[in-house]
Amino acid sequence: MNLFLDDLLTFFDDFSLNKISKKCLAISNKAFQVNNGNIPKWSQAIDTIDALPKGKVALKQPYISINQDGIDSELLMEALHKLIPWRKGPFMINGLALESEWDGDMKWQRITKHIKPLENKLVLDVGAGNGYFTIRMAMEGAKRVLGIEPFLLFNYQFRAIKSMIKSPLNALLLPVKLEDMPKKPIFDTVFSMGVLYHQRDHMAHLSQLREMMVPDAELVIETLVIEGPEDYILVPKGRYAQMRNVYSIPSIKTLKSWLNDANFNNARVVDVSKTTTEEQRKTPWIGENGASLEDFLDPLDDSLTIEGYPAPVRTIVVCER
Numbered sequence: 270m271n272l273f274l275d276d277l278l279t280f281f282d283d284f285s286l287n288k289i290s291k292k293c294l295a296i297s298n299k300a301f302q303v304n305n306g307n308i309p310k311w312s313q314a315i316d317t318i319d320a321l322p323k324g325k326v327a328l329k330q331p332y333i334s335i336n337q338d339g340i341d342s343e344l345l346m347e348a349l350h351k352l353i354p355w356r357k358g359p360f361m362i363n364g365l366a367l368e369s370e371w372d373g374d375m376k377w378q379r380i381t382k383h384i385k386p387l388e389n390k391l392v393l394d395v396g397a398g399n400g401y402f403t404i405r406m407a408m409e410g411a412k413r414v415l416g417i418e419p420f421l422l423f424n425y426q427f428r429a430i431k432s433m434i435k436s437p438l439n440a441l442l443l444p445v446k447l448e449d450m451p452k453k454p455i456f457d458t459v460f461s462m463g464v465l466y467h468q469r470d471h472m473a474h475l476s477q478l479r480e481m482m483v484p485d486a487e488l489v490i491e492t493l494v495i496e497g498p499e500d501y502i503l504v505p506k507g508r509y510a511q512m513r514n515v516y517s518i519p520s521i522k523t524l525k526s527w528l529n530d531a532n533f534n535n536a537r538v539v540d541v542s543k544t545t546t547e548e549q550r551k552t553p554w555i556g557e558n559g560a561s562l563e564d565f566l567d568p569l570d571d572s573l574t575i576e577g578y579p580a581p582v583r584t585i586v587v588c589e590r
């Protein structure tokens with residue numbers, strides 16, 4: 270099975286992207302070679318899907334929808350089940366819904382009206398998960414969208430989705446961390462969604478994002494925030510809403526001052542939303558006994574997480590290099 274090489278060669282056949290192709294290839298090759306006991310199961314799923322006819326992709330909000338003629342949908346669904354948990358989506362395949370934990374369309378609706386059109390742009394989606402948003406960006410007419418996501422399962426999920434689609438989308442997902450990317454200013458729009466609070470060093474993350482951007486490029490940051498004055502941050506002891514590795518959650522004013530310190534211009538807050546159980550929900554696609562937001566909140570007071578912190582609120586900030 271060729272996981273990504275053919276795609277990579279076509280994708281990087283672009284004057285600007287070519288500058289980073291060698292290093293991305295080397296890192297991705299290494300990442301896919303790790304010893305992970307799930308790989309045989311995931312590879313089996315991809316082999317099954319690769320053997321099926323490809324279909325057309327379309328948007329049927331909230332779903333990315335794919336329709337393949339003359340295929341055994343049960344076989345396909347069984348293969349996709351081997352790749353659970355599906356955190357990001359949702360997808361509709363031959364009329365059958367793959368309901369992911371997150372309804373990604375809700376976030377995309379909050380973002381898309383506030384950003385410059387992606388048509389013909391080179392786009393970088395950092396911490397892309399399984400690439401649901403990467404594909405949405407490509408469907409908006411971007412020239413190329415590169416998603417980078419170190420978690421291997423999500424790369425297999427993306428590969429499964431791409432394998433079902435007939436005409437190649439201008440989207441690729443690679444198992445690369447932002448800090449390992451060759452720092453070349455080539456992207457017109459850079460997204461960092463749900464990633465900042467997972468960074469030990471948030472300022473390093475912001476400056477690494479900036480290093481990937483052409484002059485005047487747009488940065489879209491989506492992240493958890495907490496109520497409070499400038500300089501206020503929450504540093505959770507242990508988990509936050511059951512999430513591990515949440516290092517710091519800034520107030521909106523603190524976030525704006527971080528962006529200012531990282532030399533971004535014109536930072537504007539375009540959305541602040543409390544996460545609801547409509548957007549982050551339990552579904553059969555996150556596995557049996559899979560927990561979701563309703564289990565991460567205080568059962569007696571849903572304004573608090575189960576650990577006693579303010580419940581998740583997320584903001585979207587748009588700014589320029």
Ligand SMILES: C[S@@+](CC[C@H](N)C(=O)[O-])C[C@H]1O[C@@H](n2cnc3c(N)ncnc32)[C@H](O)[C@@H]1O
Nearest residue numbers: 395396397398418419420446447462463464467
């Ligand atoms: C909460 S998920 C967000 C996924 C998607 N962007 C969204 O908004 O729904 C954060 C993702 O960022 C990835 N991530 C964390 N640190 C990263 C880094 N330094 N470089 C690239 N991806 C990273 C994680 O593996 C995880 O899948």
